[in-house]
Amino acid sequence: MAKRCAISRRNKTPGMDQGTILLVDMDGFFSSIEVVRHPELAGLPVVVGADPKGGAGRGVVSTCSYEAREYGIHSGMPISRAYRLCPDARFLPVDMALYQAVSGRIMKILASYADTFQRVSIDEAFIRVKTDDPEDAIETAQDIKKEILAKERLTCSIGMGPNKLVAKIASDVRKPDGLTVVAPDEVYEFLDPMPAKKIPGIGKKTGQVLKSMGIETIRDLRECDARKLVLRFGKWGYRMHDLACGIDRSEVKEDHTVKSIGRELTFEEDTSDPGLIYDSIDALADATHRALSNAGYLFRTVSVKVRFEDFDTRTRSRSIGFPSSDPELVKNISKNLISEFTGVAKIRLIGIRLSNLRMADNGSSGATHRCHASRAGITRQTSIYEFIL
Ligand code: TTP
Ligand code: MG
Numbered sequence: 001m002a003k004r005c006a007i008s009r010r011n012k013t014p015g016m017d018q019g020t021i022l023l024v025d026m027d028g029f030f031s032s033i034e035v036v037r038h039p040e041l042a043g044l045p046v047v048v049g050a051d052p053k054g055g056a057g058r059g060v061v062s063t064c065s066y067e068a069r070e071y072g073i074h075s076g077m078p079i080s081r082a083y084r085l086c087p088d089a090r091f092l093p094v095d096m097a098l099y100q101a102v103s104g105r106i107m108k109i110l111a112s113y114a115d116t117f118q119r120v121s122i123d124e125a126f127i128r129v130k131t132d133d134p135e136d137a138i139e140t141a142q143d144i145k146k147e148i149l150a151k152e153r154l155t156c157s158i159g160m161g162p163n164k165l166v167a168k169i170a171s172d173v174r175k176p177d178g179l180t181v182v183a184p185d186e187v188y189e190f191l192d193p194m195p196a197k198k199i200p201g202i203g204k205k206t207g208q209v210l211k212s213m214g215i216e217t218i219r220d221l222r223e224c225d226a227r228k229l230v231l232r233f234g235k236w237g238y239r240m241h242d243l244a245c246g247i248d249r250s251e252v253k254e255d256h257t258v259k260s261i262g263r264e265l266t267f268e269e270d271t272s273d274p275g276l277i278y279d280s281i282d283a284l285a286d287a288t289h290r291a292l293s294n295a296g297y298l299f300r301t302v303s304v305k306v307r308f309e310d311f312d313t314r315t316r317s318r319s320i321g322f323p324s325s326d327p328e329l330v331k332n333i334s335k336n337l338i339s340e341f342t343g344v345a346k347i348r349l350i351g352i353r354l355s356n357l358r359m360a361d362n363g364s365s366g367a368t369h370r371c372h373a374s375r376a377g378i379t380r381q382t383s384i385y386e387f388i389l
């Protein structure tokens with residue numbers, strides 16, 4: 001239910017003059033859609049992802065219902081582990097076409113409420129609302145929830161704040177079906193007690209460095225001398241400090257540009273067989289390039305990702321000086337990049353991602369290439385589309 005913080009228009013903080021920003025994120029998106037399709041699953045643990053094969057399955061959990069989360073299951077977890085945690089859960093395969101169709105309808109609803117609108121991912125968008133009255137913005141958030149529930153029978157959680165950073169963090173505070181409102185003069189009170197890693201961009205590594213500097217909470221970070229952070233992290237130190245102060249000047253941009261297109265696969269068994277690895281790179285390069293062509297883009301950067309048997313995950317990237325649509329380049333660069341990792345340890349998963357994308361002039365980057373991704377030895381392929389934030 002809505003957390004109604006007292007609203008006030010006093011003490012506007014720098015960087016907070018953008019009106020009111022909402023971040024809407026659907027609850028348990030893929031699994032909630034499956035429950036709408038199979039109403040008999042309501043209230044049960046539902047896991048969407050790879051086939052668990054009675055506990056021997058490989059690949060990962062895409063997402064799961066909140067009932068399944070009570071067993072400790074979460075996105076990205078190996079499906080075999082999810083099976084061990086709750087063998088009685090209903091395990092369903094990913095039906096991306098359905099989720100994309102539902103997402104498209106939801107985005108249309110969200111855009112209809114927005115002064116400016118920015119889709120961030122398949123189930124998430126920023127909305128800037130054109131009102132100076134916080135009560136109006138709260139009413140808008142409640143109307144959005146009602147309309148999505150009435151039309152799609154799905155719930156979402158909404159964070160509302162003076163900028164994107166605060167709205168994003170607020171959206172995650174109460175899930176599912178939450179509404180968290182942070183007024184401009186409540187930003188410190190809201191952010192201060194949170195762990196520093198709640199700030200987007202502060203991951204495990206940065207978190208560890210901050211910890212070694214005695215910084216654990218956002219308040220610690222805010223109260224730290226920005227110069228100290230700059231000495232340690234360069235320009236990112238300034239930005240980090242701003243964010244800890246709740247200052248985020250990035251705008252809600254009407255931008256549907258695809259930022260990168262990727263494909264990855266998990267081997268049926270961990271492997272160090274160079275033949276299988278290089279054949280799989282060919283198949284992935286074909287599949288990724290085909291998705292790029294269909295979406296009408298050219299690429300400049302190729303990245304590969306490798307996950308070893310112990311789950312240690314590495315990435316390598318190379319950029320070329322011109323936008324290209326050449327599938328042979330994708331293959332050659334990928335093979336070159338992956339060669340560093342073959343013969344090191346057994347590999348569990350590999351992936352290719354194309355980024356630094358440009359629209360092809362004619363809206364298409366050329367021929368469609370065959371995808372051999374369903375060949376033996378490969379259990380599962382997933383697609384990753386990112387949108388510019
Ligand atoms: P999220 O919004 O991160 O998660 P969610 O909607 O399932 O659950 P929450 O209520 O916590 O928001 O991701 C949206 C969808 O993206 C999710 O339903 C499935 C997909 N996804 C993956 O396939 N793999 C992943 O690792 C993650 C994080 C999400
Ligand atoms: Mg979600």
Ligand code: MG
Pocket residue numbers: 025026121123124
């Ligand atoms: Mg999301």
